[in-house]
Amino acid sequence: MKGPTPRRVWKYVTRRLGLKGYLQSPGDGRSRPQIPARVLLWSILIGQLLRECSFHAVEALVASSARAALGLGASFGDDALSYFTERLQAAPTRTALATVIRRAKRNKAFDHSLFIGLAIDGTTVGRCRQSGCSLCRPFRNQSHQIVGYRHHIAMISVVGTGLSLPLDVEPYGPGDSEYAAGQRLLRRAVAHLGVRFADYVVVDSEYATAPFLHVVGELGLQVVARLKANLPELFQAAQDRFRCQPPTARFQEGPDSVEVWEADDFTAWETLHWKSVRVVLYRQRKPQGQVIEAFWLTDFRTSRVSSRSLYRMAKSRWEIENQGFNEAKNRHGLEHICHHHSNSLVIGWLLTLLALTVERLYRLRYLHRGTHPVRTAIDLVQLLWLSLSRPPVIDTS
Numbered sequence: 001m002k003g004p005t006p007r008r009v010w011k012y013v014t015r016r017l018g019l020k021g022y023l024q025s026p027g028d029g030r031s032r033p034q035i036p037a038r039v040l041l042w043s044i045l046i047g048q049l050l051r052e053c054s055f056h057a058v059e060a061l062v063a064s065s066a067r068a069a070l071g072l073g074a075s076f077g078d079d080a081l082s083y084f085t086e087r088l089q090a091a092p093t094r095t096a097l098a099t100v101i102r103r104a105k106r107n108k109a110f111d112h113s114l115f116i117g118l119a120i121d122g123t124t125v126g127r128c129r130q131s132g133c134s135l136c137r138p139f140r141n142q143s144h145q146i147v148g149y150r151h152h153i154a155m156i157s158v159v160g161t162g163l164s165l166p167l168d169v170e171p172y173g174p175g176d177s178e179y180a181a182g183q184r185l186l187r188r189a190v191a192h193l194g195v196r197f198a199d200y201v202v203v204d205s206e207y208a209t210a211p212f213l214h215v216v217g218e219l220g221l222q223v224v225a226r227l228k229a230n231l232p233e234l235f236q237a238a239q240d241r242f243r244c245q246p247p248t249a250r251f252q253e254g255p256d257s258v259e260v261w262e263a264d265d266f267t268a269w270e271t272l273h274w275k276s277v278r279v280v281l282y283r284q285r286k287p288q289g290q291v292i293e294a295f296w297l298t299d300f301r302t303s304r305v306s307s308r309s310l311y312r313m314a315k316s317r318w319e320i321e322n323q324g325f326n327e328a329k330n331r332h333g334l335e336h337i338c339h340h341h342s343n344s345l346v347i348g349w350l351l352t353l354l355a356l357t358v359e360r361l362y363r364l365r366y367l368h369r370g371t372h373p374v375r376t377a378i379d380l381v382q383l384l385w386l387s388l389s390r391p392p393v394i395d396t397s
């Protein structure tokens with residue numbers, strides 16, 4: 001099979017993923033564009049795939065002899081990218097992400113999974129000394145003095161399928177909250193993906209509040225949420241009951257042995273309109289002796305979802321931390337401010353997600369056809385870089 005090159009990735013994105021229309025018309029808001037939107041957008045996306053995430057690095061790439069191999073016709077400066085991203089509408093990129101993920105499901109990318117999950121969580125990105133945009137939130141020291149500014153986003157990702165695909169981000173600026181941003185994000189994701197796309201939403205304990213759980217139910221999804229001391233009565237009731245009982249199930253999960261305690265008749269707290277709450281405690285023992293315990297609550301009935309499936313759903317929350325935030329921050333510059341403008345920031349975060357999703361589908365599904373082993377992310381980056389040193393082969397197909 002032919003090795004990966006930026007031009008082959010372009011072909012994959014435009015033909016296989018169906019993003020030709022989006023790349024041609026990504027919602028350009030410039031009044032008299034000199035450089036086509038397609039060129040600027042692709043330069044950011046291919047820069048992401050090569051892990052060259054700053055606008056300066058993209059400028060250097062397109063000014064180099066690799067420009068033709070990157071599939072870019074014109075050279076331009078980083079200021080062109082700043083001007084472009086200030087004015088690019090976010091909605092078409094969000095639609096493009098959802099299109100790719102819906103298509104992945106249609107093409108059976110998640111077929112080995114019994115349940116498809118959506119994980120939501122918040123994180124901090126883009127730290128700076130001076131306030132530079134409407135999304136900057138002041139960061140205070142212990143004496144409540146402002147010592148800098150930060151940006152905060154909530155992210156949503158498809159999880160629990162063996163293929164983590166980040167889908168969307170929602171910023172929350174001053175006066176807003178992660179919890180409100182998470183609700184907007186979930187409503188938009190379901191509107192884009194359709195009500196039958198996913199089975200459950202998995203979240204950490206700060207989202208385990210009646211209004212958020214009601215929104216999940218309204219959208220036709222079920223929820224798996226971490227239970228901690230922020231729901232003191234339910235947390236105490238679960239501890240009191242489980243501590244004096246033998247486990248309800250035991251199973252082996254890979255090298256780990258897992259014990260589970262569960263019951264589905266806990267009383268819902270006052271504001272939660274559920275008949276009862278199912279609570280699960282798992283104790284996971286790793287072969288080296290480390291023990292991990294956590295309580296979770298859910299509205300999945302025991303007859304529909306076993307404690308083992310519930311354990312896996314709870315564990316799928318880690319994907320948004322590891323394959324979501326960690327990868328996006330450590331390898332794709334999610335924390336870097338390319339251009340300090342609120343719309344540029346949102347576009348930058350969304351394009352990082354699009355690059356991650358495209359990279360995973362290309363590497364783990366498209367390139368993996370046949371019998372050869374899966375290419376690692378670093379293998380793909382190296383192959384793409386090596387291809388830039390060869391003269392481009394003009395493909396007339």
Ligand SMILES: [Zn+2]
Nearest residue numbers: 132133135136
């Ligand atoms: Zn800002």
